[in-house]
Amino acid sequence: xxxxxxxxxxxxxxxxxxxxxxxxxxxxxxxxxxxxxxxxxxxxxxxxxxxxxxxxxxxxxxxxxxxxxxxxxxxxxxxxxxxxxxxxxxxxxxxxxxxxxxxxxxxxxxxxxxxxxxxxxxxxxxxxxxxxxxxxxxxxxxxxxxxxxxxxxxxxxxxxxxxxxxxxxxxxxxxxxxxxxxxxxxxxxxxxxxxxxxxxxxxxxxxxxxxxxxxxxxxxxxxxxxxxxxxxxxxxxxxxxxxxxxxxxxxxxxxxxxxxxxxxxxxxxxxxxxxxxxxxxxxxxxxxxxxxxxxxxxxxxxxxxxxxxxxxxxxxxxxxxxxxxxxxxxxxxxxxxxxxxxxxxxxxxxxxxxxxxxxxxxxxxxxxxxxxxxxxxxxxxxxxxxxxxxxxxxxxxxxxxxxxxxxxxxxxxxxxxxxxxxxxxxxxxxxxxxxxxxx
Numbered sequence: 001x002x003x004x005x006x007x008x009x010x011x012x013x014x015x016x017x018x019x020x021x022x023x024x025x026x027x028x029x030x031x032x033x034x035x036x037x038x039x040x041x042x043x044x045x046x047x048x049x050x051x052x053x054x055x056x057x058x059x060x061x062x063x064x065x066x067x068x069x070x071x072x073x074x075x076x077x078x079x080x081x082x083x084x085x086x087x088x089x090x091x092x093x094x095x096x097x098x099x100x101x102x103x104x105x106x107x108x109x110x111x112x113x114x115x116x117x118x119x120x121x122x123x124x125x126x127x128x129x130x131x132x133x134x135x136x137x138x139x140x141x142x143x144x145x146x147x148x149x150x151x152x153x154x155x156x157x158x159x160x161x162x163x164x165x166x167x168x169x170x171x172x173x174x175x176x177x178x179x180x181x182x183x184x185x186x187x188x189x190x191x192x193x194x195x196x197x198x199x200x201x202x203x204x205x206x207x208x209x210x211x212x213x214x215x216x217x218x219x220x221x222x223x224x225x226x227x228x229x230x231x232x233x234x235x236x237x238x239x240x241x242x243x244x245x246x247x248x249x250x251x252x253x254x255x256x257x258x259x260x261x262x263x264x265x266x267x268x269x270x271x272x273x274x275x276x277x278x279x280x281x282x283x284x285x286x287x288x289x290x291x292x293x294x295x296x297x298x299x300x301x302x303x304x305x306x307x308x309x310x311x312x313x314x315x316x317x318x319x320x321x322x323x324x325x326x327x328x329x330x331x332x333x334x335x336x337x338x339x340x341x342x343x344x345x346x347x348x349x350x351x352x353x354x355x356x357x358x359x360x361x362x363x364x365x366x367x368x369x370x371x372x373x374x375x376x377x378x379x380x381x382x383x384x385x386x387x388x389x390x391x392x393x394x395x396x397x398x399x400x401x402x403x404x405x406x407x408x409x410x411x412x413x414x415x416x417x418x419x420x421x422x423x424x425x426x427x428x429x430x431x432x433x434x435x436x437x438x439x
Contacts, residue, residue, distance in 0.1 A: 007083070010217055013092035013108045015135065016117035017127035021148045025117065025187035025208075026093050030082055032194035033209060086213040105134055105329045105420055109406070112217045113142040115208075120153045120184075124166040130364045132167075136174035137327060137382065137422060139402050141220050143180045146208060151186040155199040160184045173367050179215070183208055221291045222401045226257030226265065226313035229347035229404070233306055234296050249280060249296035250305055255347065255403035256396075257313055258290040259297065266312050267305050268394045269320050271432050274311075275300040292403075308349040310394040310404075318404065319426020320394050324387045325359075327398075328377070332411070332418035335376035336385070342418070343410040344389060347403070350410075352390040359384040384424075394430065398422035 014022040080091045094108065108114060114135040118128055135143060145167055153159045164182045171180060183192055184203055191197030194209045206214070231252035237245075259265075263276045278298040279286040289295045297311065305311070312318060330336050336355065344353035358376070360369035361383040369384070377383045398405030409419035 007086070007088050008217060009088045009090065010113060010212060010215070011090045011092070011111045012113040012115060012212065013094050013111045014115045014117060015094050015108065015131035017119070017122070017125050017131075020117040020119045021187045022115075022117050023093055025115070025146065025148065025185070025193065026080060026091055028187045028190050028193045029091075029209060030080065032190050033082060033084060084209070084213060089212065105138065105331070108135055108138050108140060109420065111135075111138075111140050112220055113144065113212070113215060114140045115144045115146050117146050117148045117187075118163055118167075120147050120149045120156075120159055120163065123163050126364055128167075129170060129367065132171075133174065133362070133364065133367055134329065134382070137329075139398060139422070141179060142215050142217070144208065144211065145180065145182045146187075147182065147184045148187050150184045150191065150200065151189055155184075155197075157200070157202045160203075170367060181205070181211055181215075183211065222256040222396075223258055223290060224256075225316035225318070225396075225401070226259055226263075226311070227255040227291075227318065227396070227401060227404050228252055228259065228297065228311040229255055229349075230305060230307055230309045230311065231348050247298075248302075249278075249298045250311065251294075251296040252348065253294045253403075254289060254291045256291050256401045258288060259295075259313075260288045264314055265299075266314065266317075267303060268310050268312055268318070268430055269392045270304070270309070271430075272303045272305070273301075274303050274305075310347065312394070317429045317431075318394050318396050319428065320392050320430035321426060321428070322389045322392055323427070324389065324393065324395075325424040326385060326387065326407070326421040327424070328383060328385050328409070328419045328421045330377040330379060330381045330383075330419050332416065333379050334418075335378050336381075336419065337376045341412060343412060344387070344407055345410060346393050346395065346407040349391070349393060351393075353387045353409070355385055356388050357386040359386065385421075387421075395423050395426065397425040400425075 014025060016022060080093070082089050092108065092111065116128060116132050116135070118124060132143070145164070147160050147163050150160070183205060184200055185192045185208060186197070187193060191199055192203065192207050194207060196207055197203070229252050230250045234247070234249040234251045236247050259276060259279065261276055261278055265274055265276060266272065267274060276297055277300045279289050280296040280298065286295065336358070338355055338357055341352060341354045344351055358374050361374040361377060361381055363370050374383060396404045405423045407421045407423065408417050409421065410416065411418045
């Protein structure tokens, strides 16, 4: 009997302006898809007194902080899991308030799909554009614009088309967003969330859940170039098991491409050549592995390879250098200014870095860089910067590979994460130090 293929996992986040109904939408998805346990339903009923009137509030399924429930806003990122027979889901409910834009970027950083909610009464506002821009900046390949609260505009098709036209007017500036779907919904009443709405017969598209179940995500990962950041050297050293006495493997998560036994690879930044002999997981050896699997690779050669190194294929080589250009989302009240020093974490590497220049800042009214370089980047600003690192980084452009093209900046002393960065294309790809180096 042939085993059934594994059910795909889709990560998505909700975003948009405050009070657009993000938490209510997730509560409705969980409630109507029957993904709640009895104790969760009981807790939801017990929490009704916090929302006034004794009414059950579906937003309380994700707004877990008392301050969130009292104010009716989302502050922190809340993650929820549910599954249908077709697909598994991890949801990140992210804040809509301008003050917590940094939390939105955090929740969206690993998403395959973003749902931007728009209040049908208010239309497209600055936060709608800001969050859509951040979704595009973070390389999220799929976007759903959910026009919510259609019940408050009498289920008007004209209002839905008007909002869709507003969105489509600025989407061409975000050329990385190729897959965009518009769905009219009422999260409060459940229209077009899990079940089709009888109030909007003019809409002939899928419900939100049906779209989430069917959107194609298999090609979202970069499988064209092997990238394997080494997380740790696996040496079991078990005297009771002779087979493991000389075992040396390199463990980590594949960040791109496909790897097979017998494949020729490079270990960067040193440029050492090696051959993959075996691929191991907890369940045993594999004949091949691909992104984003976590595996242990064994090499034929005894080479110096440790945490922070990257094993790559011989084709489509990455960039390697210390002078970097990147877009950064600034997440700290203290502004970013040139000359500040940080710890930079990229894949499995942590090194020191200094910001050498601020080159521009995004104007969210126009979604274009401001004409003059800024003196600083404030909280929630997005801009282009230059960095110099204390050791060479092996990296790709963020648009090519989200895993090897991203980094975070950590403040020295406090260890606060203060910035999230997306690397721009490298000036040059890695090349051997010696002319007679033959790949």
